[in-house]
Every structure is written in C-alpha cells, then in structure tokens.
Amino acid sequence: MQRAIALVDCNNFYVSCERVFQPGLEGKPVVVLSNNDGCVVSRSQEAKDLGVQMAAPWHQLKDLAKRHGIIALSSNYTLYADLSNRVMSLLARFSPQQEVYSIDESFLDLSGMPGNHDAYARHMRHTIRQCVGIPVCVGIAPSKTLAKLANHVAKKNPRFDGTCDFNAMDGNELDTLLATLPVGEVWGVGRRTAPKLEELGIRNVLDLKRTPPKQLRQRFSVVFERIVAELNGDACLQLEDVAPAKQQIICSRSFGMLTSSLADLEQAAIAYTTRAVEKLRQQHSIAGGIQIYIRTNPHRERDPQYQQAILVPLDEPGDDTRAFCRAALHGLRRIYRSGYAYQKVGVMLTHIIPAAARPITLFDDDAARQRSNALMNALDRINRKMGNGTVKLLGEGINQRWAMRNEHRSPRYTTEWDELALCRS
C-alpha cells in the first residue's frame, strides 16, 4: 500500500490570524514584527510582492513602508497560539494520526483512506477557512520530505490552487515538476549546504533524487542518504504523535531600549530564566545547567561591540527557578563589562532530561527537594490561574524599564474578556 502523508501548512500564519479579527487588513500589505518590534516574522502576500524579506529589520523598512502604506503589527502570540490550537484540533478529525509539527504546520497520515485524497484535502482547506478563518495549503505524498515539497507546490504554483497530491501524478509528471524546484527547497537542505550541492551539479530536486546516496554520504552526512530515500518515496521518517520533549529551552529578547546598567541586565536575566524554567517544568523535565549571554546592538556599527556567553552548571539537575536564577546571575556577573550599551540578554537551559530520570546522588536531600517541588507547584498553579507573573521573584523588578516594546499589538481577542472584538450594531 502506498503511504499518503499530508502536510497542512497555514499561509502567512501570523498575518492571517490578524486578518481574522481585522478584516480591514485583507488585500493590504501587512507584516508582523518579532518580539520587541525588531524584525519581520510574517508577511502578507502583498508585502512579499513589495519585496519585503523575511527577518528584515523593521527600521530599515520604514521608508518602503511609508511609500506603500505597509501596516506593521507587533506579534500577538497569545492570539496566534489560540487560533493554532483551533486549527490543529480541527485537523485531528481528518486522520487517526496527526503530528503537530509547528505552530502553523501539521502532518496527517491519510494512508489507506478510501476516496480521492485531493478532494479530501480541499475539504480540509474549506473547513479550516470556514471555521477559523485561516487559509491553508495541503501537500500529499508518500514521505514527509515529499509532502513538504508538495505543500510548497500547492502554495506557489497557481495551477494547483492550494492542494497538491504527488501520489496522483505519474512518475514522469512528478519528475518534471521536481526538476523545476531548486534543491534548497528540500527539507533538511540548509542554506549552507545548497551551494555545495550546486557545485556538484545537483541544482534541482530531481537531480538530488537521482544522486546515488553513497556519493552524498561521503561528502555530507548520513542524513542525506535518508533525504534521497524520502525523495524516492521511501518513507524513513515516521509521524510523531507526541512532540518530543525539547532538548534545549531558550528565552531571549531584545530590550525596549539599550542599557549599560548591570541592574537592568540582572532583572532581565531573572525574568527570562523564570520563564524558561516554567517551560522546563511544563514538559516535566529537569536541567543540569544554564547558559547566559549578553550582546550589544550589532546594527549600531559605530558603538563599541561586545558579546559573551557563559555556561554555568548546577550542583545537581533540577527545576527550581531560584537555583537557576542564582546560576544565571553568577554567570552574568562574570561576563558583564561596563561601558557597553547592551541590547539583548538570553538564557538557555542545557543538559535537559526527563524529571523521572533524575540521577540519585550521595548527597540527595529529599526533604529540601519536596519543599522546592511544593513551592514550584504552587507558583505554577497560581500563575496559571491568575495570569503569568502574578507571583514572581522580586529580582525581576517591578518597573521593568528595559521591557520590550510592542506598540502595535492587536487585542487578545480570544483570551481576554476586555479585549473582545467590537461588533457594530
């Protein structure tokens, strides 16, 4: 039986979310900016057509924006997460096996389902559009890697109108299509690898599909053998029903302003560490160390530049916010240099393992751990119920003057009673 794996991908997801509640944005060039209004993270088709690049710094776009009336919005992750959950939950009805791959992408296994898969995909598209208001594209193929490409074709090639089923094409037709796709579009081929492949004469996806895997294995990694097999329709990657626990948890943001004060950096370090360790507990893991890094603003070329990172191991792996904050502050004070205007602090938890796999040590203090667990539990429960940051370490500061800008954030239409959309009557 031929496998049929569908990849459903939301179009310009963040912009589409904004348009659900601000229909006036339809047809206009719109971009959503990263945390702190730094870079472009989502573009409407109209903005793409004006040449706005992904990850472009907003301050470089201000002239273009003024000329063409590009509307810039701060990111509203609360709204995006809610709409994403709705989309994923609707998609789950279409297949017994779903892998939620990212906030706006999901794999579905359609293998063995009777009927015309393309018609089924159109039905999915219509359902999501109708029920949540988000446009999606669907690609279907015998492997995940091909499904990604099918989705790309569904999105970019107007002939396919939003859905594309590689399984419904004969071999020649598919190969002709693959020959039109640059090799960099293949899932797993990075921006650095693509030019190396091109040097070998492997320019398009069909070239890569026809390359003997052994040749690639010698020059690149064993991963490429898998990619080639997947391009030939041999599914090597299975759908993962449960997202694997993250091996690294990162929390980093740019400041709303530049600061050279150690006190500001300390507050930010504590705030981000608190957030990261919360995520750690949510996935029932513990971590053995924390890396902290600071940097100045690389776009201000005339300013003196400095960046540094340090990894601080913990006495024992754990999930107590206080222990990580102590470690983060220790690290920060080691790498901090006065006289620089800092733009960003970040923390990353490392050496993450499941909480259940905690190693037993000679110096275990069960009573202390139980007290810590009880405190962290209480903290998480209160903050879940009453809102993030209801109870926090005082070290985060009360007046966070460095806190990020999000001047253009839309209301949280689906999660806050006093931010509901207004309906004229």
Next chain:
Amino acid sequence: MIHFNVDRSGAGMRTPHAALLSLTHPSRSMFEKQRALLRKAVPAGFPSPADDYVERRLSLDEHLIEHKESTFFMRVAGHSMLGLGIYDGDLLIVDRSIPAAHGCVVVAVIDGEFTVKQLLYTPQGKVLRAAHPDYPDVAIRAGQDFSIWGVVQWNVHKV
C-alpha cells in the same frame, strides 16, 4: 477491629493479638502509629443515599458552545438590534461553522468592519436588516466588500 483496643498501659498485652505484636518489641510510637491507622480504617458514618445519583454539574460552556473550535465571543457596540433583545455591551456567541440561512442573526463584514444584523435573502439579493425603526435595511450591492463572518448563536445579556 480487635486491635483497636490495644492498651498502652500494657494491661491488654496478654490478649493473643497483643502477644503477636510484642514479638516485634513494638515501641510506644509504633503503637501510636498503628492506632492512628486503625482509627482511620473504621468506616465513618452511613454512605450518602445520593451517591448513586451524583452527576456532573451543568456547564454553560457545554450548553452554549456546540463547536468549540469555531466559536468566538464578540462585544456589541450600538443599539440597532434592540428589537431582538441585543443591547449595547452584550456578549455575542458566534459560530463560524454554521451556514447562514435566511433570517439568521449574523456577524457580517462590510468595508472591513464587523456589524451584527439579521440576514435576509431576497429576490434582489442579500439584505442586512436591523431590529430598530431608526435603522434602514442595507442591501448588499454586487461587488461590495462584504462577507458573513459567523452566525450568532446566543446573546448574553446582563440583567
């Protein structure tokens, strides 16, 4: 249940059960622990006669929201729907998955703005009708920027 009467003074130690216990040289604190456990083990009171009838308490979410993925809340601003009991500041429960039939109260988008009205299909085309004498019908012209956003299922009004 006999253990329950173990006597800490030692007088009860001659009962067969106490003899069994004494083999392990029970300390006073062990006795206390055991007594506490035994006390707990005694079933307390009568079973509730309502036990068989316990059911989940009513949930408004369940009652008002048929399709949770496609249901959204909106706030009313204005007075044009007073005749249908929809007041300024009321909370609309809107389901996007429901097809908008003739006579439904809908949230429509006209020129990029949300409006709540009654939808009518007439021979001349779609009409949005208010429920207030001061607001005339709005006929949708061909090519006008118009769409139905969702169908109002409930209106929540604070008395």
